[in-house]
Amino acid sequence: MKKSFLLINSDGCFLGIAQRLQDEGYKVYSFYEKVAEKYSGKDVGKGMIELVEDMYDVLWEYKDKKDNLIILVDGNYDGSEFDVLRSEGWHVIGSSDFSEKMEHDRGKGNELAGKLGLNLPPAVEFTDFAKASQYLDKLKSKDNSIKLVFKGDGLDAAGGSFTYLANTVEEMQKYIDWVNRQQSYGCKIEKFRFQEVIDGVEVDFAGWYNGSQFVPAMFVDFEQKRIHGLGAAVGCLGQIEVFLDPTKEPYFQKHLKPLLPILNENNAVANEWAINNIVKEGDPYFLEFTSRFGWDSTIGELAILKDAGKSIGEFFEMLAFKKPFPKDYFPYGLFSCTVRLYSGSTGHHCEDVEGKPLFWDSKYNDNFWWYSVKRSDAGHEITGSMVGCVTYCAKTVEEAVAGAYAIIDPRNNNITIPDIFYSETIGDKVPEMIRELKGQKIIS
Numbered sequence: 546m547k548k549s550f551l552l553i554n555s556d557g558c559f560l561g562i563a564q565r566l567q568d569e570g571y572k573v574y575s576f577y578e579k580v581a582e583k584y585s586g587k588d589v590g591k592g593m594i595e596l597v598e599d600m601y602d603v604l605w606e607y608k609d610k611k612d613n614l615i616i617l618v619d620g621n622y623d624g625s626e627f628d629v630l631r632s633e634g635w636h637v638i639g640s641s642d643f644s645e646k647m648e649h650d651r652g653k654g655n656e657l658a659g660k661l662g663l664n665l666p667p668a669v670e671f672t673d674f675a676k677a678s679q680y681l682d683k684l685k686s687k688d689n690s691i692k693l694v695f696k697g698d699g700l701d702a703a704g705g706s707f708t709y710l711a712n713t714v715e716e717m718q719k720y721i722d723w724v725n726r727q728q729s730y731g732c733k734i735e736k737f738r739f740q741e742v743i744d745g746v747e748v749d750f751a752g753w754y755n756g757s758q759f760v761p762a763m764f765v766d767f768e769q770k771r772i773h774g775l776g777a778a779v780g781c782l783g784q785i786e787v788f789l790d791p792t793k794e795p796y797f798q799k800h801l802k803p804l805l806p807i808l809n810e811n812n813a814v815a816n817e818w819a820i821n822n823i824v825k826e827g828d829p830y831f832l833e834f835t836s837r838f839g840w841d842s843t844i845g846e847l848a849i850l851k852d853a854g855k856s857i858g859e860f861f862e863m864l865a866f867k868k869p870f871p872k873d874y875f876p877y878g879l880f881s882c883t884v885r886l887y888s889g890s891t892g893h894h895c896e897d898v899e900g901k902p903l904f905w906d907s908k909y910n911d912n913f914w915w916y917s918v919k920r921s922d923a924g925h926e927i928t929g930s931m932v933g934c935v936t937y938c939a940k941t942v943e944e945a946v947a948g949a950y951a952i953i954d955p956r957n958n959n960i961t962i963p964d965i966f967y968s969e970t971i972g973d974k975v976p977e978m979i980r981e982l983k984g985q986k987i988i989s
Contacts, residue, residue: 546613547570547571547572547858548571548613548614548615548858548862549571549572549573549574549607549613549614549615550563550566550571550572550573550574550614550615550616550617550858550861551574551575551576551597551600551603551604551614551615551616551617552566552573552574552575552576552617552619553576553578553600553616553617553618553619553639554575554576554577554578554581554585554619555578555580555581555618555619555620555622555623556581556584556619556620556839556840557577557581557582557583557584557585557589557619557916557917557929558584558619558839558840558843558916559575559617559619559839560575560585560589560590560593560594560914560915560916560917560918560933561844561913561914561915561916561933561934562617562843562844562847562857562914563575563590563594564593564594564915565847565851565857566857566858567594569856569857569858570858571858573594573595574595574596574597574600574603575590575594575595575596575597576596576597576598576599576600576603577589577590577596582895583895584895584916584917584929584931585895585916585917585928585929585931586895586896586898586899586917586927586928586929587895587899587928588919588928589916589917589918589919589928589929590918590919591919591920591921592919592920592921593915593918593919593920604630604635611633611634611635611636612636614635614636615636615638615861615862615865616630616635616636616637616638616639617638617639617861618637618638618639618640619639619837619838619839619840620639620640620837620839621640621644621645621648621649621836621837622640622645623640624640624641624642624643624644624645624646625642627639627640627641628641628642628814631814636815636865636866637814637815638814638815638816638838638861638864638865639815639816639837639838640816640837641813641814641816643808643811643812643813643814643836644813644814644816644818644836644837645836647834647836648833648834648835648836648837649698650698651670651696651698651736651738651833652670652698652736654831654833654834655831657804657807657834658820658831658834660803660807661800661801661803661804661820661831662799662800662803663800663820663822663829663830663831664828664829664830664831665830665831666740666741666742666743666823666830666831666832667740667741668696668738668739668740668741669738669739670736670737670738671736671737671738671739672735672736674721674724674725677721677737677739678718678721678722680739681714681717681718681721681739682718684714685714685715685718688714689713689714689715690713690714691713691714692710692711692712692713692742693710693711693714693717693739693740693741693742694708694709694710694711694739694740694741694742695707695708695709695711695717695720695721695724695737695738695739695740696708696737696738696740696833697724697734697736697737698734698735698736698737707724707727707732707734708770710742717739721737724737743823743825743830744823744825745823745824745825745826745830746823746824746825746978746981746982747767747768747821747822747823747824747832748765748766748767748821748822748824748978748982748987749764749765749766749767749768749819749820749821749822749835749842750763750764750765750766750796750797750800750801750819750820750822751763751764751765751766751817751818751819751820751835751842752764752791752797752801752817752818753815753816753817753818753864754805754808754813754815754816754817754818755815755863755864755865755867756813756814756815756867757809757867758805758867759791759801759802759805760864760870760875761790761791761792761870761874761875762788762789762790762791762875762877763788763789763790763791763794763796763797763801764786764787764788764789764819764842764846765786765787765788765789765988766784766785766786766819766842766845767784767785767786767972767975767978768781768783768784768841768842769781769782769783769784769968769970769971770782780885780891780931781840781841781842781885782884782885782891782967782968782971783841783882783883783884783885783934783967783968783971783972784841784842784845784882784883784971785845785880785881785882785883785942785945785946785971785972785975786842786845786846786848786849786880786881786883787878787879787880787881788846788849788875788876788877788878788879789877789878789988789989790877793989794988794989795986795987795988795989796829796987796988800820800829801818801820804818815864815865816836816837816838817835817836817837817838817843818834818835818836819834819835819836819842820834820835821833821834821835824981824982824985824987826985827985827986827987829987841883841885841934842883844883844914844934844936845881845882845883845936846881847860848881848883848912848914848936848937848938849876849879849880849881849938850875850876851911852876852879852881852911852938853876853879855874878940879938879939879940880938880939880940880941880942880944880945881936881937881938881945882936882937882939882942882945882946882948882949882971882972883934883935883936883949883971884934884935884936884949884950884953884967884968884971885931885933885934885967885968886931886932886933886934886935886953886960886962886965886966886967887930887931887932887965887966887967888901888927888930888932888962888963888964888965888966889930889964889966890930890964890966891930891931891966892930893930894930895917895928895929895930897930898927898928898929898930898964899926899927899928899929900926900927901926901927901962901963901964902923902924902925902926902927902961902963903918903924903925903926903927903932903960903961903962904924904925904960904961905959905960905961906958906959906960909935909952909959909960912935912936912937912949912952913933913934913935913960914933914934914935914936915932915933916929916931916932916933916934917929917930917931917932917933918932918933927962927963932962935949935952935953935960936949937949937951937952942972942975942976942979943972943976945972946971946972946973949971950969953965953967
């Protein structure tokens with residue numbers, strides 16, 4: 546008998562995963578937290594998957610058969626609550642108190658990174674915007690051309706849209722003035738830092754952890770977070786993913802493998818652990834932990850598994866129940882290209898786009914992973930500006946990129962999204978970045 550899945554959406558990125566689990570014959574329940582409406586809009590998934598008003602209704606239904614239900618949690622929030630569910634015998638993959646702290650408290654994240662032998666970019670931390678302004682005034686008088694990155698702590702800011710690269714000290718001053726004003730709209734930033742810019746190759750290295758071991762694969766992620774690589778972070782616009790054999794990978798052996806005993810000592814739970822780095826002259830500098838799963842990077846990984854004929858449901862089941870993965874389970878060396886699709890632009894609100902019609906050629910069902918879509922009598926409609934992603938898998942970066950853009954290209958009539966918006970530069974520098982990482986002996 547197949548397991549059932551309860552997908553808990555805080556960020557609202559699980560619709561495409563829910564559809565695939567459903568297509569594989571699993572019973573799927575999807576619960577959307579209120580905050581997810583900010584990203585996905587109202588009624589996301591309606592007419593496509595089974596939506597539940599209260600996740601505890603599902604838990605009550607399975608209270609005497611907990612081994613029949615797997616719970617997936619996107620984002621990093623309410624970690625302590627999900628730890629309580631685990632202590633009660635529920636099988637939860639995702640957010641925990643430990644993973645939440647490592648992502649949202651940059652001081653704790655930096656401390657852990659130091660234990661893993663990673664370099665830390667020089668940074669200055671503040672809890673007061675006025676004192677931060679005084680610091681910038683002194684810095685500007687010495688050298689206004691210094692580049693700084695703004696990084697905030699907490700759920701509202703860590704890893705989120707407030708991360709910003711300023712090309713001058715004066716630009717950073719104007720930016721933090723704006724950030725400070727945003728707090729009047731409910732975004733609380735109690736701690737933040739200015740981090741020195743390190744010029745190098747930005748790359749994520751990740752592994753799935755089942756509660757005692759990493760699965761036998763390292764996932765390498767080249768992510769584009771900004772429009773054409775410039776300006777403030779606006780949400781990931783796409784990336785290239787590849788699976789590598791961890792036993793042969795220098796980065797995994799030196800930095801990810803030492804994470805394993807630390808996770809076990811802290812009673813960490815099934816989840817994905819990604820480390821964001823800047824690599825310069827053979828040395829990786831730690832930027833942040835993404836100790837969670839969801840959104841485009843997970844989509845790229847799962848797309849590779851699906852392309853290799855694997856079941857997503859079985860993958861999560863093996864994680865949740867600590868089952869060993871068969872030899873040659875992971876398709877090492879296969880690339881995926883993921884391009885996020887918006888309606889309007891990244892800055893549009895759900896109410897700006899809700900109700901727009903969406904059409905696609907069904908022969909590409911496996912390539913589209915939806916975030917903000919519903920089905921009505923009139924067909925499919927958009928519920929939020931982040932509509933979804935298109936993926937394509939191949940044996941080279943170039944083939945993966947070409948395949949993804951061929952599907953998106955409006956001239957090919959494979960998909961119709963009114964006012965479609967996406968980056969046209971995903972993967973353009975990745976072959977060169979891979980060569981650099983190999984030359985610096987970061988990957989084999």
